[in-house]
Amino acid sequence: MTPTSHTLYPSSSALGEGSSESREGGVWTQEINNASPALRVVNLTKRFGGLAAVDNLNLTVRRGATHCIIGPNGAGKSTFFDLVTNVQPTTAGDVYFFGERINGLPPYRCAGLGIARKFQAPTLFPELTAAENLFLGKVGHLSWNRLLRTREIPAADTEVTGLLDRLRLAEQGGTRAAELSHGQQQWLEIGVALMARPRLLLLDEPTAGMSPRETEATAELLRELTGGTTTVIVEHDLAFVRRIADIITVMHRGQAVAEGSPDEIAQNALVRDVYLGRKSL
């Protein structure tokens, strides 16, 4: 059963005939005997002229994990997200989402399959309210008929009001997104991504530009809201990463140079050298 029948997305074959996932009652369910990782990229490459932003990258994200990707600026972390969601076409390599190849699917269909992304800089709908922004997080899963028949949004939507509350934005529901503080915009952006009840959540620098207190709150928020959801986080704040990561991949010059638990990565001298710029691989 495809999750997208009668929705904005065409009935997707991307999940494949053997897929055992379905979206029932708004919640993704998966059969436990399906052992495919949530995300796997094989020899993924993106070249801009002579520069390889992502260079033969092989990476696997297991289901339910919080997988952080760290690395110096220009390591190819955000480009990696662009390739997974097909915001940019790959030069070479494959992307597998729960075992199915999704190369070339347009971004809106990737969203329809259950991939939600938070961009590095807040990219909200600035003239719409926080509540409307959240509501829009799930419109991709509504049928044309429901879209046309759904009125009086978003105040009547308990999902929206509930998530606003959990995002500590209950009082800002009627505020235009452009008028929120930077930290609130970041949280709202995370909320928009979560609203779709994704199977894979991609968060690009969720604490960028935040104060230490806001970063602390964001870590708590993510632990609270993403429980069980496979989450890939690109982040520079190593203290933050150590607090929330199950597994860390270190990227450098478009390649994965190390991978392990937070403790293993912390002990890795090579990683320290690369990350701090003391050694060129």
Next chain:
Amino acid sequence: MSSIDAPSGAPPGIRVAQRGTMDRVGTILPHVVVLALLVAFPLVASSYQVGLMTQFLTFGLLAMSLDLLGDRAGLVSFGHGAWFGLGAYALALTLERLPGVGGTYLGFLLAALVGGGFAALLGSQLFLGRQRVGGVYFGIITLAVAAILQLVVMGWSSFTGGSNGLYGFATPELAPGLELSGTRTPYVLTAAVCVAIYYALRLALGSALGLSLLAARQNPRRAEGVGIPLGRFQVIVFAIAGAIAGIAGALYVPAGFVSPDLFGLTFSTYVIVWMVLGGRGTLIGGFLGAIGLSELETALSGSFVTLWLLMVGILLIVVVLAWPRGAMGALAAVTRAIRS
């Protein structure tokens, strides 16, 4: 800002329109006034004025369709008059070959289908690929399309009447004995269609679909990220706008004459001017702008034979500078000021 209002009894923090009696009256009153004016006009105006107003209503409908395209798909067509021309020619050519009730309804249907279908075809080429066309490029392409259509219409004289246009075709007939002749019947039909389309669009745009369109216009990349198929939405809105423009063109046909000028740059420029003067993003702004400016031109051209165009030009500059969001934007600002 979305036109969707939150209901009363919503949780704290959600924007709730606290609607008292005065607010309700304030919301409904403009609709009642406009509808009353539409009903009263043929009762108090001369036949000549009613005939002119019928044409102005078709222009208003055309401007409304352009506003829909601009506000919800983020696309401004510089050649939108061409879709009006397609609709007008579709009905006139049908009536030439198939007079009577059947020909009339077939012609109206073709006007909507040709307008909508051509827009869908063009839109599918422009918006569905990875390299999408938008902004000023879309405007230039529509301008080129309009110019090409005008050349075709002028060159294919055996079919379209060439530069002389089409005239002498059968009078449209809604039912046996109910011809769209004179001024009153075409007026009633045109006004009814305008009202029906306006409220249908309001209804659709007030839904989650309308909110999604608004969001896609504000932030296309984010919209796709949440699963909104931006390209398809643009094709659909373009097709709907094209169909409405085609219907508007068909409603122009009872005037008895269609010409290649409908595909011209001048006419398409007027459509943009009507929308800008009336106010973008309101649907009704362009509609009222078309009627208001057309009436003004009629009045001025009678008294100032050579200067009236200059006066209209100055008015346009003043309005754009003073009220960037047009007359409806200015009216909304005044209303907000009074309420606060």
